[in-house]
Amino acid sequence: MIIRKPYLLFLGDIKESAYAKTAFGVRDWTPEDCIAQWSIEGTAVDLGLDVMSPDVAQQAGARSLLIGVAPVGGAIPKSWVPYLEQALRAGLDIVSGMHSRLAEIPGLTELAEAHGCMLHDVRHNDSKFPIGTGRKRTGKRLLTVGTDCALGKKYAALAITRALQDQGIAADFRATGQTGIMIAGSGVAVDAVISDFLCGAVETLSPDNDPDHWDVIEGQGSLFHPAYAGVTVGLLHGSQPDAMILCHDPSRRHIAGYPDFPIHDLREAIAAYSLLAKLTNPKAEFIAVAVNSSSYTEAEAATLMINIATYVGLPCFDPMRSDLSPVVNAVRAMG
Amino acid sequence: MIIRKPYLLFLGDIKESAYAKTAFGVRDWTPEDCIAQWSIEGTAVDLGLDVMSPDVAQQAGARSLLIGVAPVGGAIPKSWVPYLEQALRAGLDIVSGMHSRLAEIPGLTELAEAHGCMLHDVRHNDSKFPIGTGRKRTGKRLLTVGTDCALGKKYAALAITRALQDQGIAADFRATGQTGIMIAGSGVAVDAVISDFLCGAVETLSPDNDPDHWDVIEGQGSLFHPAYAGVTVGLLHGSQPDAMILCHDPSRRHIAGYPDFPIHDLREAIAAYSLLAKLTNPKAEFIAVAVNSSSYTEAEAATLMINIATYVGLPCFDPMRSDLSPVVNAVRAMG
Numbered sequence: 001m002i003i004r005k006p007y008l009l010f011l012g013d014i015k016e017s018a019y020a021k022t023a024f025g026v027r028d029w030t031p032e033d034c035i036a037q038w039s040i041e042g043t044a045v046d047l048g049l050d051v052m053s054p055d056v057a058q059q060a061g062a063r064s065l066l067i068g069v070a071p072v073g074g075a076i077p078k079s080w081v082p083y084l085e086q087a088l089r090a091g092l093d094i095v096s097g098m099h100s101r102l103a104e105i106p107g108l109t110e111l112a113e114a115h116g117c118m119l120h121d122v123r124h125n126d127s128k129f130p131i132g133t134g135r136k137r138t139g140k141r142l143l144t145v146g147t148d149c150a151l152g153k154k155y156a157a158l159a160i161t162r163a164l165q166d167q168g169i170a171a172d173f174r175a176t177g178q179t180g181i182m183i184a185g186s187g188v189a190v191d192a193v194i195s196d197f198l199c200g201a202v203e204t205l206s207p208d209n210d211p212d213h214w215d216v217i218e219g220q221g222s223l224f225h226p227a228y229a230g231v232t233v234g235l236l237h238g239s240q241p242d243a244m245i246l247c248h249d250p251s252r253r254h255i256a257g258y259p260d261f262p263i264h265d266l267r268e269a270i271a272a273y274s275l276l277a278k279l280t281n282p283k284a285e286f287i288a289v290a291v292n293s294s295s296y297t298e299a300e301a302a303t304l305m306i307n308i309a310t311y312v313g314l315p316c317f318d319p320m321r322s323d324l325s326p327v328v329n330a331v332r333a334m335g
Numbered sequence: 336m337i338i339r340k341p342y343l344l345f346l347g348d349i350k351e352s353a354y355a356k357t358a359f360g361v362r363d364w365t366p367e368d369c370i371a372q373w374s375i376e377g378t379a380v381d382l383g384l385d386v387m388s389p390d391v392a393q394q395a396g397a398r399s400l401l402i403g404v405a406p407v408g409g410a411i412p413k414s415w416v417p418y419l420e421q422a423l424r425a426g427l428d429i430v431s432g433m434h435s436r437l438a439e440i441p442g443l444t445e446l447a448e449a450h451g452c453m454l455h456d457v458r459h460n461d462s463k464f465p466i467g468t469g470r471k472r473t474g475k476r477l478l479t480v481g482t483d484c485a486l487g488k489k490y491a492a493l494a495i496t497r498a499l500q501d502q503g504i505a506a507d508f509r510a511t512g513q514t515g516i517m518i519a520g521s522g523v524a525v526d527a528v529i530s531d532f533l534c535g536a537v538e539t540l541s542p543d544n545d546p547d548h549w550d551v552i553e554g555q556g557s558l559f560h561p562a563y564a565g566v567t568v569g570l571l572h573g574s575q576p577d578a579m580i581l582c583h584d585p586s587r588r589h590i591a592g593y594p595d596f597p598i599h600d601l602r603e604a605i606a607a608y609s610l611l612a613k614l615t616n617p618k619a620e621f622i623a624v625a626v627n628s629s630s631y632t633e634a635e636a637a638t639l640m641i642n643i644a645t646y647v648g649l650p651c652f653d654p655m656r657s658d659l660s661p662v663v664n665a666v667r668a669m670g
C-alpha cells in the first residue's frame with residue numbers, strides 16, 4: 001500500500017483528543033507531511049495546524065485527506081460523507097483506518113474514479129502475498145516487540161529510526177499497523193492479512209537491502225496476548241530480526257483489557273521471544289528495553305530505568321525522553 | 336461452515352492417487368458418508384465405491400458433490416464445469432477445497448441459487464469471527480501439534496476421537512483444515528482466517544461443553560515452520576488444550592520444502608509448545624507422541640516407538656498401527 005502525501009488531516013466532529021491519536025501521531029512524526037487540518041465547523045480537536053478546505057489544501061500541495069480520528073465503533077458517520085465527497089472533488093485521495101470500508105459508502109468509489117482519486121482503507125488488505133520462504137535476506141533488521149499491545153512499539157521504532165538516520169546510519173521505518181502506515185506512507189497492516197500469508201507479507205515488507213542498511217520494523221501485539229500472539233509470531237519470523245528491543249510499560253499489571261493475564265516478567269519475556277526468533281535468525285538478540293514511562297515523573301522514570309537495566313542486563317531507555325545513543329551504539333556495534 | 340452429507344465423490348479426470356488424497360481421506364474416515372464416486376468417463380482413480388451419476392446419487396440420498404481431487408495449481412479445469420453444473424441440476428451442493436473459488440466460475444452461483452443449492456469453498460473463509468477472549472471454557476480439549484506440517488496431525492486426531500468414542504468417552508473431532516472439514520462436515524479452515532481473528536475463530540470452533548466432554552482439535556502447521564508458526568500459535572492459544580499430542584515423522588530430516596530448517600529435537604519441541612500453551616491453559620501438558628511410521632517396517636516402527644517413548648518419557652504410538660489404549664487411558668486419567 002503506497003499513499004500519496006502530504007496530508008490534509010480531517011478531524012470530523014471529534015472533541016476528545018483520545019479519539020484523535022492517529023492525527024496527533026501523524027502530526028508529531030511527520031510534520032513535514034501535514035499541510036493543514038480540517039473539521040466540521042468549530043466542533044473538533046485542534047492540532048495547531050492551519051485550517052484549510054480541501055480546495056485550498058490541494059492548491060497548497062496536499063494529495064490526500066487523512067481521517068485522523070476514530071469515532072466509537074469504528075464506522076464512518078453519515079454526517080461526514082459530504083466532507084469526504086468534497087475532498088474527492090478537490091482531487092484528494094482519502095486515507096481511512098476505520099473498520100468500515102470507504103468503498104462501502106454508496107457512490108464514493110464512483111466519485112473517486114470520476115476525479116482520478118484513490119480510496120485507501122489502511123485497516124484492510126486486499127493484496128495477495130506469497131507464502132513465507134524463511135530465506136535469509138541481506139541487510140540488517142531491528143524489530144520492536146512488547147510485553148503487551150499498545151504500549152509504544154511504534155513510537156520506539158520511529159524514534160530509533162530517526163536516531164539512526166541522525167547518526168548517518170541508513171535506516172527505514174517499516175510500518176505494520178494503520179497509524180504507522182499513515183506516518184510512513186506505505187506498509188502492510190499485518191493483522192489484516194490472511195493467516196497463511198502473514199509471514200510472507202512481512203518478508204515482502206522488508207526485502208533484501210544493502211549489507212549495512214537497517215529496517216526498523218514496527219512490532220504488533222505481544223507473544224503474551226491471548227488473542228494476538230499468532231500475529232506477533234508471524235511478524236517475528238518474517239522479520240528475521242538481528243536486533244530486538246523489548247517494549248514495556250512498568251505501570252501495567254495485566255494485558256490491557258484481559259485482567260486474567262498478568263504482564264510477564266521481563267527476563268522470561270526476553271527468553272521466550274529469543275527462543276522463537278532464532279528459528280529464522282539464529283543470531284537474533286535483544287539489545288535494549290524501551291519503557292513507556294509516561295505515567296512517571298522524570299526522577300521516578302530514571303530510577304525505574306536503572307533498575308530494569310540492572311535486572312535484564314541491557315540498556316533501558318524511554319524513546320520519548322531518553323538520549324538514544326546507547327541504542328544507536330548497540331546497533332552500530334552489530335555492523 | 337456446515338456441509339450437507341452424505342457425499343457423491345467427484346474425481347474429475349485425475350489418474351494419480353497422490354492427487355486424490357482428499358477423496359481417500361473422506362472415504363477412509365467417514366465411509367458412511369460416501370454414497371458413491373463419479374468421474375469423467377473411464378479416466379480417473381478408483382475409490383472402490385459404486386459409480387453413480389448425480390441424479391442417481393441424489394435419489395440414493397446424496398446431498399453434496401465433493402470434489403475429492405486437487406489438480407496441479409489448485410484451479411478447477413474448464414472441462415469439469417459441465418459436471419459441476421450437472422450436479423447442481425440434480426440438487427446437490429458442491430464442496431471444493433480448491434484455491435480458486437466456485438463462485439468465480441461464470442454462472443455457477445446463479446445455477447446453484449436456481450436449484451436451491453450451496454457452493455462451499457472450504458479453503459476460503461468469509462465468516463466474521465470475534466477477537467479472542469482468552470476466557471477459560473468448560474469441557475476438555477486435546478490438540479495435536481507437530482514437528483512439521485503434513486505428517487499426520489489430522490489422522491492422529493481422527494483416530495484418537497474414534498478410540499475415545501469407542502471407549503464411551505464423549506468426544507468430537509474439531510476440523511481446522513479443508514480435508515478435516517470435509518470429513519467432519521463442519522469446522523474452520525484456520526489458515527484462511529484474517530490474522531487478527533485467528534484465535535477468536537478457534538474459540539468459536541470449540542465452545543463451552545460438558546465437563547467430561549473432549550474436543551479433539553486438528554492441529555495445523557508447526558511452531559518450527561518458517562511460514563506457518565503464527566497459525567500454529569493462534570490455534571494453540573485458542574484451543575486452550577488440556578492435553579497435547581506431538582506428531583512426528585522420524586524419517587523427515589527437515590521441514591518439508593524448507594531444506595535449511597532441520598526438524599527440532601523432540602524434547603525441545605515439547606518444551607517450546609508447553610511454554611506457549613501455558614498462556615491460555617496453565618495446566619496444558621503433553622500426554623503422548625504420535626509417530627507417522629509409514630516408511631518403516633512393523634519391526635522397525637516398534638523399536639523406533641520404544642526409543643522415542645524412552646527419550647521423551649511419554650507413550651509413543653502410531654495412530655494408524657498401534658493399540659490406542661495408552662492414549663485413551665491417559666485421557667481418562669485427566670478426568
